[in-house]
Amino acid sequence: MPQLSLHTPIGPITVSAEADVIVAVDWGWGRDQTPTPLLLAAKAWLDAYFDGDIGPMSLPLSPSGTAYRRRVWATICDIAPGETRSYQAIAQRAGGSPRSVGGAMAANPVPILIPCHRVVGSGARGGIGGYSGGDGIETKCFLLDLERRAIPRIPGVESLGPRPEAELWRNRVNGTTR
Numbered sequence: 001m002p003q004l005s006l007h008t009p010i011g012p013i014t015v016s017a018e019a020d021v022i023v024a025v026d027w028g029w030g031r032d033q034t035p036t037p038l039l040l041a042a043k044a045w046l047d048a049y050f051d052g053d054i055g056p057m058s059l060p061l062s063p064s065g066t067a068y069r070r071r072v073w074a075t076i077c078d079i080a081p082g083e084t085r086s087y088q089a090i091a092q093r094a095g096g097s098p099r100s101v102g103g104a105m106a107a108n109p110v111p112i113l114i115p116c117h118r119v120v121g122s123g124a125r126g127g128i129g130g131y132s133g134g135d136g137i138e139t140k141c142f143l144l145d146l147e148r149r150a151i152p153r154i155p156g157v158e159s160l161g162p163r164p165e166a167e168l169w170r171n172r173v174n175g176t177t178r
Contacts (some may be wrong), residue, residue: 001016001017001018001023001032002016002017002018002031002032002034002035002036002038002039003016003017003030003031003032003034003039004030004033004034004035004036004040004042004043004123005017005028005029005030005033006047008029008042008045008046008050008144009050009142009146010134010135010139010143011027011134011135012028012029013025013026013027013028013046013112014027014028014029014030015039015042015043015046016122017036017038017039017042018062019062020038020060021022021038021060021062021157022038022042022059022060022061022062022110022113023060023061023062023063023064023110023111024063024109024110025107025110025111025112025113027133027134029103037061038060038130039060041060042113045059046056047111048114050146052149052150052164053102053109053146053150054150055079057113059084059113061110061113061114063110063114064109065097065104065107065109065111067105068096068100069104069107070092072090072094072096072100072101072105073104073108073110073114073116074094075090075093075094075115076090076105076108076115076116076118076119077114077115079115079119080117081115081118081147081150082147082150082151083118083150084118084119084120085118085119085120086093086098086104086119086120086122087099087101087121087122087123087129088118088122089122090119091109098122100127101119102130102175103131105119106132108128111133112133112143116131116142117131117139117143117144118144118147127176128140128141139176149175
């Protein structure tokens with residue numbers, strides 16, 4: 001399986017492809033490095049993303065998962081950069097429950113490209129929710145903050161203002177409060 005790794009602000013990640021589609025994005029440096037045209041395109045998109053140049057993602061994806069998980073992932077792909085949706089809102093569109101949505105997101109083999117970091121809790125106890133990639137919630141907050149800072153540069157997307165939930169949870173993760 002062709003793989004290509006790259007250094008990012010959240011650590012090294014490796015993109016894997018099969019039959020001209022991306023099937024995985026993993027944290028860490030891959031053993032094999034095969035710079036296919038598709039993997040070079042994925043690297044270019046991810047490099048631009050981490051530089052704050054967040055354009056539309058049109059890479060061909062084929063994540064392995066159940067029909068339900070693929071439905072959840074497709075719903076998540078509809079969330080624009082800098083925006084968030086609750087687990088409940090995703091469950092209402094894709095079916096299932098907030099817990100089953102969380103399970104589908106934890107099994108997401110193509111994080112960042114399928115932006116599960118954009119799904120947060122709801123209600124008084126909802127908070128930011130979990131994240132199974134990288135350093136967990138710290139990585140999720142980083143990605144949300146990156147997108148929020150990039151909003152003024154994304155054509156057709158208006159600034160959404162501060163995201164207090166990300167700041168609140170980042171402070172809790174870091175052991176500080178405001």
